[in-house]
Amino acid sequence: MTGLKGNGSPPSLPLPRPKSPPEYADLYRKRREMAKVQMLEREIGFLEEELKSIAGLQPASRPCKELAEFVTCNADPLIPVRTKKIRRSCCLWKWLCGASCFNVSSICCCCCQSHLERTRSHDCTTCSCSNPCKGCPTPKCNHCFCCSSRCSNKPTCSWTCCIPKCPSCLTCPSTRCVCNVKCLEGNMCSCCTKSCCNSCLFCY
C-alpha cells in the first residue's frame, strides 16, 4: 500500500498548530482609562479647594458647644429625669413659660420640666393633658387620661401606660399578653382561653 513505511506505520503528520483567535480591538479601553484619569484629576481639584478653605474653618470646639446646647435645651421622652436641683433653663422660652404659668397647673403639664419642679402641688388627677404629663409620677394614657394604675382601656393607649389586652377576651389577666389578632388558624394564646394568635402572617 502506498504511503506506508517499511514497518507498516503511516507517515507522521505535522503536529496541529491551532491558531490564536484574532485580537479584536478593545475600542472602549482607552476611553475607560481616560475617564478614570479625568475622575482622579477632578478629585485632586476638589481636594486642593478643600485644603484652601480649611484655613478659614472654625475649630471643633465651636460645633461641640452648639451640639451640647441643643441637646440640653430639648426634652427627651426616653430619658429618665432624676434631679435634685432646679435646672437653670438655657432657653428663653422655658423661662418665659415658667414665669407666666407658675400657678396654672393645667398648662404646666406641657411645659418645661423646671417649672414642674417648682409646682410641688401639681395634682395629677386634675391634669387634663393628652400628652404624657411630665409632672406626674406615671405617664398618662393618651386615650383615657387616667394614670396607669386605673387604666383599663383597650389597646389604644400609649406604650407603657396600659397593657394591651387581647381583643378576643378583653379580660386577659396576664400582663404579658401580647395577643392581638384573631387567627383564622385557631391557634390558642397561652395566656387566654379564647382563640387568638400573634404570629400568624395571614391574620387581620
Added chain:
Amino acid sequence: MSVLAELKERHTAATETLNGLKDKLKQKRLLLLDTDVAGYARSQGKTPVTFGPTDLVCCRTLQGHTGKVYSLDWTPEKNRIVSASQDGRLIVWNALTSQKTHAIKLPCAWVMTCAFSPGGQSVACGGLDSVCSIFNLNSPNNKDGNLPVSRMLTGHKGYVSSCQYVPDEETHLITASGDQTCVLWDITTGLRTSVFGGEFQSGHTGDVLSVSINGSNSRMFVSSSCDTTVRLWDTRVASRAVRTFHGHEGDVNTVRFFPDGNRFGTGSDDGTCRLFDIRTGHQLQEYSRPYGENGVPHVTSIAFSISGRLLFAGYTNGDCYVWDTLLAKVVLNLGSLQNSHDGRISCLGLSGDGSALCTGSWDTSLKIWAFGGHRTTVT
C-alpha cells in the same frame, strides 16, 4: 509610548497625588480638633444619663415575619411601622396594638430596605432586583389577593440598599444603590430627577449602603458607602458632593442626621459610630469600645433620640448600645435586657414623637422599647 501606557502612567501619578493631598488634609484637620464632644461636655461638668433597671423596657414584640427582618420605618406622625423581611414580605403594623394592617407579598423576595411615605399612604421598598417598588396602601388587592405595585422605579444598575421619602413630599424619594449612586426619583413619572455619583460624575467609589435626608433642610442628604466615606449632597447639584467625610476604616453601613440638622452620625464595619459636623467637616466624636478575642462586631444601624442626647446603635452580635452622645459612654445595652432579641439587630428607628424605639432583628421579630419608669421631681 502608546496612548494606553501613557494613560496608565498618568493614572498612577494622579493616585499618588490624591493620596498625598488626602494625608495633608487629614493633618490640617487634626490641628483644628481642639476637643471632641465628650471633652467639651466634661469641661462643662455634664454627668452621664443613668438608666434604672426598668427605665427602658420592651413593651411590644411584633411577631409575624418568618424570615430575618432587614429594615423598618415609622410613619412620621401616627404610630405605624413598615418592616421588610427575607420572607419576601412587607408588613405594616399598628405599633400600639401590635396588629398587622397589611402583609404585602413582594414581587422580589430579596428586599433590603423599606420606607413609609410622609402621609402614611404609601410604602416603598427595594432590594436585589435593583428596583424601588411603591405600594399604595389604599389600593384594592388584585385577583391573587395581593396588594399591587403602584409604581416601579427602574434604572439602578445594582441593588437598592436604602430608600427614604423626601420629608413632606409624597412624590419624591431618594435611593442608595450598589451601583455606587444615589438617585432622586419623581414617583409620579417614575423617572430619575437626579443621579448623584456614578461612572461619569464625582461620587462614591463603592456600593452606597445608606442614605439620610436632612429633616431641617430637605435639599441636603448624606450617603454612606463601602468606600469608607460619607458624602453630603445638595439635591440641586448632582455633579459633585458638597463635602466628603473621611475617618471610618471599614464599610459605613448606616448614616443618620442628628436632630438639629447640622450634624450626622454613622455606623461602620470598623465597630465604631462617629459624629460629624456638616458645616466644618470635623469629626466631633467617636463612639467605640474595646473588644476582646471575638473580634469587633459591626454596627448595622443607628438612630438618635429626639433631643440627640441618646444614640442607639445595633450591632451584629445582638447588642444594642445606648450611647450618651455628650459623654461618649454606653449607658445601657438593650441586648442584655429582659425580652431582648435573640439575634443580630439589623435595623432600628425612633417613632415620630420620640417616645419609642423599634428594633428589628434576624430573629424575625421587631420590638418596641419605651420609657417604663417614673419621672421623679424635686421633693
